[in-house]
Amino acid sequence: MKSICGVEGVTAAGMKExxxxxxxxxxxxxxxxxxxxxxxxxxxxxLMKERIARGELDGIIVNSGCxxxxxxxxxxxxxxxxxxxxxxxxxxxxxxxxxASTGIIGRYLDxxxxxxxxxxxxxxxxxxxxxxxxxxxxxxxxxxxxxHALVRGDGFSVGGICKGSGMIAPNMGTMIALLYTDxxxxxxxxxxxxxxxxRRSFNRVVVDGDMSTNDIAICTATGKAGRxxxxxxxxxxxxxxxxxxxxxxxxxEGATKLIEMVVRxxxxxxxxxxxxxTVVGSPLLKAAVYGEDPNWGRVLAAAxxxxxxxxxxxxxxxxxxGEERTPLLERGEIVADLAKAKRAMKGREVLFELDLRQGxxxxxxxxxxxxxxxxxxxxxxxx
Amino acid sequence: MKSICGVEGVTAAGMKExxxxxxxxxxxxxxxxxxxxxxxxxxxxxLMKERIARGELDGIIVNSGCxxxxxxxxxxxxxxxxxxxxxxxxxxxxxxxxxASTGIIGRYLDxxxxxxxxxxxxxxxxxxxxxxxxxxxxxxxxxxxxxHALVRGDGFSVGGICKGSGMIAPNMGTMIALLYTDxxxxxxxxxxxxxxxxRRSFNRVVVDGDMSTNDIAICTATGKAGRxxxxxxxxxxxxxxxxxxxxxxxxxEGATKLIEMVVRxxxxxxxxxxxxxTVVGSPLLKAAVYGEDPNWGRVLAAAxxxxxxxxxxxxxxxxxxGEERTPLLERGEIVADLAKAKRAMKGREVLFELDLRQGxxxxxxxxxxxxxxxxxxxxxxxx
Numbered sequence: 001m002k003s004i005c006g007v008e009g010v011t012a013a014g015m016k017e018x019x020x021x022x023x024x025x026x027x028x029x030x031x032x033x034x035x036x037x038x039x040x041x042x043x044x045x046x047l048m049k050e051r052i053a054r055g056e057l058d059g060i061i062v063n064s065g066c067x068x069x070x071x072x073x074x075x076x077x078x079x080x081x082x083x084x085x086x087x088x089x090x091x092x093x094x095x096x097x098x099x100a101s102t103g104i105i106g107r108y109l110d111x112x113x114x115x116x117x118x119x120x121x122x123x124x125x126x127x128x129x130x131x132x133x134x135x136x137x138x139x140x141x142x143x144x145x146x147x148h149a150l151v152r153g154d155g156f157s158v159g160g161i162c163k164g165s166g167m168i169a170p171n172m173g174t175m176i177a178l179l180y181t182d183x184x185x186x187x188x189x190x191x192x193x194x195x196x197x198x199r200r201s202f203n204r205v206v207v208d209g210d211m212s213t214n215d216i217a218i219c220t221a222t223g224k225a226g227r228x229x230x231x232x233x234x235x236x237x238x239x240x241x242x243x244x245x246x247x248x249x250x251x252x253e254g255a256t257k258l259i260e261m262v263v264r265x266x267x268x269x270x271x272x273x274x275x276x277x278t279v280v281g282s283p284l285l286k287a288a289v290y291g292e293d294p295n296w297g298r299v300l301a302a303a304x305x306x307x308x309x310x311x312x313x314x315x316x317x318x319x320x321x322g323e324e325r326t327p328l329l330e331r332g333e334i335v336a337d338l339a340k341a342k343r344a345m346k347g348r349e350v351l352f353e354l355d356l357r358q359g360x361x362x363x364x365x366x367x368x369x370x371x372x373x374x375x376x377x378x379x380x381x382x383x
Numbered sequence: 384m385k386s387i388c389g390v391e392g393v394t395a396a397g398m399k400e401x402x403x404x405x406x407x408x409x410x411x412x413x414x415x416x417x418x419x420x421x422x423x424x425x426x427x428x429x430l431m432k433e434r435i436a437r438g439e440l441d442g443i444i445v446n447s448g449c450x451x452x453x454x455x456x457x458x459x460x461x462x463x464x465x466x467x468x469x470x471x472x473x474x475x476x477x478x479x480x481x482x483a484s485t486g487i488i489g490r491y492l493d494x495x496x497x498x499x500x501x502x503x504x505x506x507x508x509x510x511x512x513x514x515x516x517x518x519x520x521x522x523x524x525x526x527x528x529x530x531h532a533l534v535r536g537d538g539f540s541v542g543g544i545c546k547g548s549g550m551i552a553p554n555m556g557t558m559i560a561l562l563y564t565d566x567x568x569x570x571x572x573x574x575x576x577x578x579x580x581x582r583r584s585f586n587r588v589v590v591d592g593d594m595s596t597n598d599i600a601i602c603t604a605t606g607k608a609g610r611x612x613x614x615x616x617x618x619x620x621x622x623x624x625x626x627x628x629x630x631x632x633x634x635x636e637g638a639t640k641l642i643e644m645v646v647r648x649x650x651x652x653x654x655x656x657x658x659x660x661t662v663v664g665s666p667l668l669k670a671a672v673y674g675e676d677p678n679w680g681r682v683l684a685a686a687x688x689x690x691x692x693x694x695x696x697x698x699x700x701x702x703x704x705g706e707e708r709t710p711l712l713e714r715g716e717i718v719a720d721l722a723k724a725k726r727a728m729k730g731r732e733v734l735f736e737l738d739l740r741q742g743x744x745x746x747x748x749x750x751x752x753x754x755x756x757x758x759x760x761x762x763x764x765x766x
Binding site for chain 2 (some may be wrong): 037038039040041067069072104105106283284287288290291293295296297298300301304305308309310312332333334336371372375377378379
């Protein structure tokens with residue numbers, strides 16, 4: 001139990017055949033969802049936006065292989081039919097079924113495959129570690145590893161799985177996150193908590209600056225563990241979402257290194273977050289991290305175009321964590337020991353810390369390096 | 384004479400030794416400049432912003448190899464000394480000398496090298512094709528080809544050279560453009576014309592979404608050919624800048640293909656331009672173009688995140704030009720013949736045309752594909 005099956009009231013099963021995967025997760029409770037801000041929204045999201053308004057779900061059905069995006073009226077009808085297939089599996093009303101899709105844009109769903117897979121998967125829903133692994137694998141596309149998180153609060157749990165490795169950008173990527181808690185949380189509070197956690201986690205992951213038509217995070221609260229303080233729940237949810245976000249960045253398409261960018265001393269959290277996201281999204285910086293090249297000018301150049309006022313001659317910049325931590329700039333003075341900076345880039349995680357020295361707010365964003373492999377993966381996705 | 388030496392009143396010379404290049408271009412006249420909007424501005428730009436205000440220049444000195452960016456007070460003093468070296472070469476006042484630098488960020492200028500190179504170059508200033516080629520080569524960094532343009536108006540000429548292949552983004556990249564005309568244009572009109580031309584040309588080139596600290600375009604009008612209509616001059620200047628912009632996109636780091644994105648039927652030119660730039664800047668689309676993969680969903684997904692309102696179910700999308708032109712979407716219907724679309728991606732230029740069907744405005748942006756070579760170049764630039 002390292003993720004959703006560690007939460008009381010959740011059962012799950014999934015399968016994958018070639019490119020087509022299907023996951024079923026049953027959990028009755030209050031529910032909330034957040035969606036991509038892309039103007040081109042996939043059909044399942046359009047339907048879900050409408051249905052989540054009632055704040056309750058009995059289960060979620062997710063398919064991979066086809067995004068059901070840019071599929072017009074037929075796409076919406078197909079999404080509704082997919083919810084009906086889910087309703088059959090969960091023995092509930094289609095209005096109480098969450099749906100999500102991931103895969104290629106501009107193709108219609110193959111409902112025969114989805115129906116057939118649901119028939120095979122539904123009888124196998126259960127609450128064990130193998131079940132959550134099936135679900136995590138079923139929803140993967142170009143992901144290389146499963147992504148699980150489980151946070152134990154004082155008397156309750158928050159667990160989640162997600163997928164996502166390309167088309168990841170600020171404001172969500174081709175990402176699906178399914179989050180569960182056994183805490184009892186009213187739908188309105190759940191929506192607010194999910195929105196805040198998303199802002200500080202999934203929305204701060206940048207793999208390639210592209211933003212998906214299909215991003216969705218859904219949180220269901222089964223209430224099996226009773227009520228807890230709103231703050232305790234919020235921080236557990238945020239921690240769970242943050243863990244998943246880092247896993248997404250680390251598994252970025254073709255990535256060999258995780259980049260963590262901390263911006264401190266900002267006037268606003270939003271300003272800090274804009275700068276952090278712009279830096280981790282910079283193709284030049286990403287390529288430099290891949291090459292273990294301490295070309296810190298690229299951090300400054302990216303920070304400078306984030307649309308946030310700051311005085312470049314006052315900032316401090318560090319690279320590396322723990323013993324490897326070394327200053328590059330101190331209050332605008334270049335103090336870089338490039339050999340030491342290069343050593344700080346050797347590992348699987350490269351940390352930059354920029355202190356704007358203008359206020360007390362901070363934000364962290366996560367990304368990954370840019371490699372030849374990213375190009376290879378994305379030059380050949382549909383073919 | 385394919386560029387600046389085709390303009391009356393311009394003489395030039397340049398040289399390059401290893402990574403260090405120096406160019407001198409003498410031309411007396413009214414002058415205007417536009418600059419990067421990056422908050423981290425290189426020292427030569429800070430100085431130039433101040434000096435161009437008087438609207439007159441006698442010559443421009445440009446070095447490559449060191450950007451003189453993020454170099455604080457010393458950087459500004461060095462930039463002023465570089466202008467003095469130029470003033471010696473042009474036998475004028477340092478206040479009448481334009482300066483620009485391109486290369487690595489965070490290093491101080493080597494004024495000994497610049498002084499020595501200027502001494503060698505100054506006596507060789509002349510007006511022939513070899514001279515403008517020297518200048519174009521002297522300012523190159525990771526560029527593979529020289530970039531020249533010459534537009535013949537009715538009685539006057541506009542010529543330009545530029546460099547730039549990486550760190551190119553909306554609002555200018557590591558780009559230096561030197562533009563000359565023999566038309567007589569007052570400084571105020573020159574500034575307005577340059578700003579408009581830049582907006583529709585250099586600012587619509589995206590190689591990697593990064594924005595340089597050093598971008599600058601300077602236009603000098605020698606007046607040798609007399610006065611002409613403002614409209615005729617503006618359109619010649621825009622045509623010249625557009626030609627250079629396309630050359631920059633084509634020479635994008637690691638590029639094998641030029642991407643041209645036309646957005647029509649928009650409510651505003653700005654909206655059309657935002658969408659066009661977002662699409663040509665999408666790493667996923669760029670990788671798909673490299674792989675000759677007609678994954679048109681990526682065009683829509685990128686358009687959808689440009690921050691511009693449009694109805695994705697009404698748009699039409701085409702790929703290819705001339706005989707290869709083939710529709711992918713018609714008023715929201717998928718009509719793509721993928722085999723034909725793939726053929727339209729075989730050449731060195733891939734054209735997409737998106738009709739939003741909401742208004743009469745349009746804009747074009749240019750970019751290039753994303754290749755393994757880009758990663759290789761940028762993983763090893765300082766080392």
